[in-house]
Amino acid sequence: GQSLEQPSEVTAVExxxxxxxxxxxxxxxxxxxxxxxxxxxxxTFLSYNGLDGLEExxxxxxxxxxxxxxxxxxxxxLQMKDSASYFxxxxxxxxxxxxxxxxxxxxxx
Amino acid sequence: GAVVSQHPSRVICKSGTSVKIxxxxxxxQATTMFxxxxxxxxxxxxxxxxxxxxxxxxxQGVEKDKFLINHASLTLSTLTVTSAHPEDSSFYICSAIEGxxxxxxxxGTRLTVV
Numbered sequence: 001g002q003s004l005e006q007p008s009e010v011t012a013v014e015x016x017x018x019x020x021x022x023x024x025x026x027x028x029x030x031x032x033x034x035x036x037x038x039x040x041x042x043x044t045f046l047s048y049n050g051l052d053g054l055e056e057x058x059x060x061x062x063x064x065x066x067x068x069x070x071x072x073x074x075x076x077x078l079q080m081k082d083s084a085s086y087f088x089x090x091x092x093x094x095x096x097x098x099x100x101x102x103x104x105x106x107x108x109x
Numbered sequence: 110g111a112v113v114s115q116h117p118s119r120v121i122c123k124s125g126t127s128v129k130i131x132x133x134x135x136x137x138q139a140t141t142m143f144x145x146x147x148x149x150x151x152x153x154x155x156x157x158x159x160x161x162x163x164x165x166x167x168x169q170g171v172e173k174d175k176f177l178i179n180h181a182s183l184t185l186s187t188l189t190v191t192s193a194h195p196e197d198s199s200f201y202i203c204s205a206i207e208g209x210x211x212x213x214x215x216x217g218t219r220l221t222v223v
Binding site: 030031032033035041042043044045048050087089091095097098099100101102104 | 115141143150151152153155202204206208209210211212213214215216217
């Protein structure tokens with residue numbers, strides 16, 4: 001089976017840096033994705049790591065260590081609009097994604 | 110990025126009626142689409158995988174006869190909630206994969222059964 005663990009909630013202030021961790025146990029692994037979902041909206045794709053290391057996209061970076069079954073999403077220069085839920089998802093098959101329970105990020109002034 | 114369009118965004122229906130939700134991939138062909146259900150403050154629960162030209166694959170615990178899925182073309186999948194009841198009220202979201210690990214989601218459908 002598949003299981004993913006991520007914190008349920010993280011709080012931070014504007015301008016800060018926050019890291020959301022994700023550990024996983026899966027029977028197959030091709031990569032780790034991250035998605036953002038604002039309240040009432042649909043998830044949007046943020047990043048994908050198929051190999052170990054850091055992927056940077058603007059203020060967001062994502063890291064993967066396959067040997068540790070671990071990844072994280074790093075958000076820099078936090079803005080109020082970054083308040084949302086963030087989901088990690090394991091690609092366990094060609095087109096199969098399994099989502100974590102999500103981390104609610106609350107950014108305060 | 111790829112665009113997936115879902116319609117309607119909101120629907121209110123009476124108990125016992127059926128509701129159809131459409132999911133279209135607008136700028137790419139999707140042989141496989143996914144249907145999720147999401148309760149407030151919870152994660153996405155995969156209901157079924159929709160395969161173009163063949164039967165959908167349902168997750169354990171999801172009633173096939175209640176949630177009918179049709180994937181008649183490479184750009185359209187539909188989910189029909191049959192004989193809806195208040196407990197079926199939820200947020201339904203479709204997605205399609207376009208590239209490794211990249212899922213693109215429709216806008217979601219907020220279903221309320223009264």
